Amino acid sequence: xxxxxxxxxxxxxxxxxxxxxxxxxxxxxxxxxxxxxxxxxxxxxxxxxxxxxxxxxxxxxxxxxxxxxxxxxxxxxxxxxxxxxxxxxxxxxxxxxxxxxxxxxxxxxx
Amino acid sequence: xxxxxxxxxxxxxxxxxxxxxxxxxxxxxxxxxxxxxxxxxxxxxxxxxxxxxxxxxxxxxxxxxxxxxxxxxxxxxxxxxxxxxxxxxxxxxxxxxxxxxxxxxxxxxxxxx
Numbered sequence: 001x002x003x004x005x006x007x008x009x010x011x012x013x014x015x016x017x018x019x020x021x022x023x024x025x026x027x028x029x030x031x032x033x034x035x036x037x038x039x040x041x042x043x044x045x046x047x048x049x050x051x052x053x054x055x056x057x058x059x060x061x062x063x064x065x066x067x068x069x070x071x072x073x074x075x076x077x078x079x080x081x082x083x084x085x086x087x088x089x090x091x092x093x094x095x096x097x098x099x100x101x102x103x104x105x106x107x108x109x110x
Numbered sequence: 111x112x113x114x115x116x117x118x119x120x121x122x123x124x125x126x127x128x129x130x131x132x133x134x135x136x137x138x139x140x141x142x143x144x145x146x147x148x149x150x151x152x153x154x155x156x157x158x159x160x161x162x163x164x165x166x167x168x169x170x171x172x173x174x175x176x177x178x179x180x181x182x183x184x185x186x187x188x189x190x191x192x193x194x195x196x197x198x199x200x201x202x203x204x205x206x207x208x209x210x211x212x213x214x215x216x217x218x219x220x221x222x223x
Contacts, residue, residue, distance in 0.1 A: 008150050034211055043114075043201050043214035044153065089152045096166065098143070098212060100152030 008087065008105045019077040021104045023090035028071060030092040030099075035064060035075045038103070039086045047075070047088075082108045113137075114215035116202050122221045123192055130188045131218045135204030142185050143212060144177055145201040146170065153201050153214075159185060192222045 013019045025033070031052040036044035050057045050064045050073075057064050063076040073090050087103040113136040123129050135142045140161050145153035156175070157167045161182035171177075174192075179185040189196055199219050203212035 036214075041216075041219075043203075043216045046211055046213065049211055091152075096158065098153075098155060100154075102150070103152050 008103055010105045010107065012107045012109060013080050015082060015108050015110050016079055019075075019080045019084070019106060019108075021075045021077075021088050021106065023073040023075075023101050023104075025071050025073060025090065025092040025099075025101075027092060027094050027099070028068070030094045032093040033064070033066060033073050034091045034093070035062075035073075036089045036091060036100075037084075037086045038089060044089060077106075080106075080108050082110055084108050114202060114204055114213050116200075116215040116218050118218055119216060120219050120221075122223065124223050125192060125194060127192055128188065128190045129192060129220065130186055131200055131202075131220075132184060132186050133202030133215060134184045135202070136213060137183070139204035139206050139213075140182070141205045141207065141210070141212075142179055143203040143205070144185070144187050145203065147199040147201055147217070148197075156187075189220075192220075194222045196220060197222045 034049040035047040037047050038044045048059045048062050048064050055066050061078045065074045085108045087105050089103045090101045091098050115134045117132045143158040144156040147153045155168050156171050157177050159179040162179050174190045177187045199217040201217045203214045205212045
């Protein structure tokens with residue numbers, strides 16, 4: 001049967017393809033954003049962050065894009081691997097407060 | 111392993127019982143946060159400490175919840191008279207400074223029967 005409460009957006013990609021995970025944030029005053037990865041049964045793990053004075057930041061295999069005009073954040077994962085399968089959360093930070101989105105469940109198909 | 115530890119990792123209790131969780135942050139971090147996470151949702155802020163001072167509490171933190179950080183190092187979160195609705199993952203995070211990146215512990219999963 002259907003699991004009540006599990007309404008995560010889901011994304012399935014083939015191993016080796018690029019993944020794009022999107023996030024809309026709500027507060028135009030938010031000045032710092034973080035992407036976290038959460039595997040089943042574990043706490044969120046920091047992936048990459050970006051300040052509001054930037055529109056792009058790159059890490060190892062990951063890129064975060066920030067569009068302040070439409071309050072949109074995206075996470076791009078290059079050459080997605082099975083180990084990337086997890087739930088991904090964006091967090092917007094306003095002052096001392098962290099606000100997390102619902103998350104996107106990424107499944108990598110070998 | 112982020113360096114933030116939580117104990118216990120799992121707790122099963124009966125409704126009406128009291129439970130206490132512990133968090134040990136990264137040692138040089140002066141900020142410590144508690145969150146609650148239910149299935150399919152992102153973490154929800156409960157409270158945070160700057161050193162030993164509890165600076166902010168969410169409206170989610172009812173009178174049955176209390177958190178302490180007596181020496182500015184480890185913290186405890188106590189839930190009194192647990193209810194089934196308290197069943198969730200309780201996450202602790204720490205950071206160096208205001209608005210700095212938070213590093214999360216593995217969480218304590220609470221099940222109230």
